[in-house]
Amino acid sequence: MEVDSVNYIALLEVPDKKIEILPGASSDLTSVTFCVREEDHTLGNSLRWAIMQNPQVDFCGYSIPHPSEAKMNIRIQTVDQVTAVDALDKGIDDLKSISQFIKAKFQQRVQEGNYAKI
Amino acid sequence: MNGAGVGDSNQPQIRIRSLDKNSVDFVLSNTQLSVANSLRRTMIAEVPTMAIDLVQFMENTSVLADEFLAHRLGLVPLVSHNVDQFKYTRDCTCAEYCKDCSVEFTLHVKCTEPGTRAVYSSELISSNKDVVPVSDDESRGIILLKLRKGQEINLHCVAKKGVAKEHAKWSPCAAVGFEYDPHNNLRHLAYWYEKSIKEEWPLSKNAEEEKEADPDAPFDFKAEPTTFYFNVETVGSLDPQQVVLTATRVLQEKLVALQLALEEDQNPGAGTNMDDAEPWV
Numbered sequence: 001m002e003v004d005s006v007n008y009i010a011l012l013e014v015p016d017k018k019i020e021i022l023p024g025a026s027s028d029l030t031s032v033t034f035c036v037r038e039e040d041h042t043l044g045n046s047l048r049w050a051i052m053q054n055p056q057v058d059f060c061g062y063s064i065p066h067p068s069e070a071k072m073n074i075r076i077q078t079v080d081q082v083t084a085v086d087a088l089d090k091g092i093d094d095l096k097s098i099s100q101f102i103k104a105k106f107q108q109r110v111q112e113g114n115y116a117k118i
Numbered sequence: 119m120n121g122a123g124v125g126d127s128n129q130p131q132i133r134i135r136s137l138d139k140n141s142v143d144f145v146l147s148n149t150q151l152s153v154a155n156s157l158r159r160t161m162i163a164e165v166p167t168m169a170i171d172l173v174q175f176m177e178n179t180s181v182l183a184d185e186f187l188a189h190r191l192g193l194v195p196l197v198s199h200n201v202d203q204f205k206y207t208r209d210c211t212c213a214e215y216c217k218d219c220s221v222e223f224t225l226h227v228k229c230t231e232p233g234t235r236a237v238y239s240s241e242l243i244s245s246n247k248d249v250v251p252v253s254d255d256e257s258r259g260i261i262l263l264k265l266r267k268g269q270e271i272n273l274h275c276v277a278k279k280g281v282a283k284e285h286a287k288w289s290p291c292a293a294v295g296f297e298y299d300p301h302n303n304l305r306h307l308a309y310w311y312e313k314s315i316k317e318e319w320p321l322s323k324n325a326e327e328e329k330e331a332d333p334d335a336p337f338d339f340k341a342e343p344t345t346f347y348f349n350v351e352t353v354g355s356l357d358p359q360q361v362v363l364t365a366t367r368v369l370q371e372k373l374v375a376l377q378l379a380l381e382e383d384q385n386p387g388a389g390t391n392m393d394d395a396e397p398w399v
Contacts, residue, residue, distance in 0.1 A: 019379045041155075100145070102128055102366050115134040
């Protein structure tokens, strides 16, 4: 019987990066598509919204190129003064503070306790 | 607005309408649809709990097939208040599973009396007193299977930590009710009707909280939903308030992980892994 050959190249492969810049980005990094792995609409849609709130962002959109690949692409185009990387960083910060606020507010409301206890 | 600090007016607001052992009903307002939806999606699919993941059958002379029973056991909710103490098995240093990443259960029942012997989830014997099948004080839990005289079941289960995006058995939520714009002022819905929308589509109780738009006014195409009605119903593995709080924490953890990865991508080698900076052939 034939012995299965071991794929040594696959064994040596470096694990996929969480985020990378896809080819085709402008050299000044004002229009960039990022590929984020292991993320979906949960982060994609709200992150797109958070980034779009920034007045220095001209365009932001996200897509999931294929349903069976755990990848989420997010495209950011900014004005000349800032890079898309900065805009993404700021968007993440803003969304982080929103979810921090929701958490604190919910905790506060649970402690206040003026709700119906069925 | 009681308890609201200075500068809260632009921040999301929460009002809890009811809270009990298995559900929480709250209104999230002054925020955006995508943010509310992220919270909903995280509660359903990314809050970790414990669930049976491996089942080893020593004896099964019941009428149910091994794989059928194994599937049923996987769906049994386990009390997961201490889920944070466990690692994911893939992150654990052990070879297969250990007490840091799993809880073991045994079930050994033989029916010796004439008649039917029901086997309940509360009969699973746990290796960890904090992780046990969910059951009320007066109930015996879920019927797993029934045995007749002479039939026997003897099995060993391994429960692991996981999230519902891998398998729905890890979801802490039975259902998450999510509604906005109960009067359909924004026309996100196109109702099917025979004669009249108003007669054929009764309003939800959330409609009392909002005003209906003037039917003669021109349609406000720039309006966006800002108030979201949540009703989180749990399966008993976690408390409902714990589900909401863990979801917000998971969301933040995802964002922090992304931010760190972005930093590492922009300044490779600045972080911990210096090997990545060296090209090797």
